[in-house]
Amino acid sequence: MALLRSYSNASSGMGVADHCKDTFLDLQRKKTHRYVIFKINEKQKEVVVEKTGGPAESYDDFMASLPENDCRYAVYDFDFVTDENCQKSKIFFIAWSPSVSRIRAKMLYATSKDRFRRELDGIHYEIQATDPSEMDLEVLRDRAH
Template identity: 80%
Template sequence: MAFMRSHSNASSGMGVAPNIRETFVELQMKKAFRYVIFKIEEKQKQVVVEKTGATTESYDDFLASLPENDCRYALYDFDFVTGENVQKSKIFFIAWSPSTSRIRAKMLYATSKDRMKHELDGFHYEIQATDPTEMDIEVLRERAH
């Protein structure tokens, strides 16, 4: 772990802020948030929590929180009702890497993704999106059923 931190660069990926795992558990177990957005802070050489969304916020609120021209990681707790009328919830890990973002940002997010996924062990599905249509609510609905 110390090795990763001291040698963090674009090829080895970034470190992960200590509160990331706690924030995930709060979303997963306590249902404290609807979503969490994570950002790479290059100066700190780590991924940090940028924003949490209240459980009352919608998927549109979540999408509006993602930058149009920059990469982010996100978790979204998707509630739905099955065909048998059972209320369920699935957690999506979303790697947002818009085609308009800088090459360096895309590289940093790509090389840090596995480390981030390891830290967030317990999500159900992963979506890699370069365009808003790739993470439309219908995409989540299809994957979750």
């Protein structure tokens, strides 16, 4: 329990590297990224950018970039066409926590998520996934419409 307590205190929780916000703004405003994957650097006690995907990358490319056995945060810029034939874009925050990842990692990502997400202004939807099926493209499509 001591481990959980030490990470639940917001002031001693994870920091957020400045480039996380800058990279998110590039995705949000400039559309230079289709997605951004963030990881917690446990030694530096901060969230950092692990990978970005270019605007032409697909959702499959994004899914393939997430580790099968470790947690990550991600944002994905989902483009779609409405029933009225309008082109729209919604930004999804995805908390990826596969059931096979280490308990310590799951706790760390769970207790740091809200604080990190607050740093990213302009998220439309949040998905928490422990299995790829929970963040299937259809799930995003249903949420965005």
